């Protein structure tokens with residue numbers, strides 16, 4: 001599930017030393033022969049919960065005074081581009097991936113600085129959620145994208161969706177690229193893009209505009 005960490009832009013960023021990512025196996029922080037990390041919930045109910053001891057031991061062994069401990073979970077703060085940008089300012093982040101029915105509540109109370117949800121649905125575990133967070137944060141780090149401006153203009157960066165983009169050919173199956181983009185007039189192109197971004201956002205995501213006004 002963590003294969004994307006070695007591929008494409010994230011893999012390259014790691015090789016270039018722009019970000020360091022370490023995977024930690026919680027079973028390394030258990031003390032029984034089977035490496036038990038889960039147990040039945042008090043009070044009954046379906047499924048298993050992650051035990052507090054291995055999580056506390058692991059985080060306590062790994063964290064520094066600068067670490068931010070982030071728990072993944074459906075009840076957390078909804079992950080968005082602003083949170084991704086905020087996380088780029090952290091020097092060390094520990095992401096906790098829950099499994100089974102989730103984690104013992106004391107992990108929230110005693111270990112977690114921030115709980116993050118990647119959306120209103122339930123995943124089987126926190127691995128993919130962690131991957132989403134790592135991906136969105138890494139691409140915002142200086143030097144990671146080929147050209148640093150690549151993330152400056154895109155969706156959510158100014159509280160707007162991105163304007164429509166086209167590449168060659170100028171004519172394809174009866175659909176043509178808007179004339180203004182072929183004009184070479186940079187001021188007109190910039191104004192067209194701004195208008196398009198505003199119109200698209202108003203039509204598809206009016207909630208973003210009201211957030212921007214507040």
Ligand SMILES: C[S@@+](CC[C@H](N)C(=O)[O-])C[C@H]1O[C@@H](n2cnc3c(N)ncnc32)[C@H](O)[C@@H]1O
Pocket residue numbers: 072073074075096097098099100101102103116117118119120121122123124125126127129
């Ligand atoms: C099956 S879920 C647990 C769901 C929990 N029983 C509940 O109802 O809220 C197991 C783990 O997947 C991860 N997870 C599931 N959905 C998530 C989401 N929307 N955002 C972030 N992490 C999620 C969390 O790490 C969670 O501990």
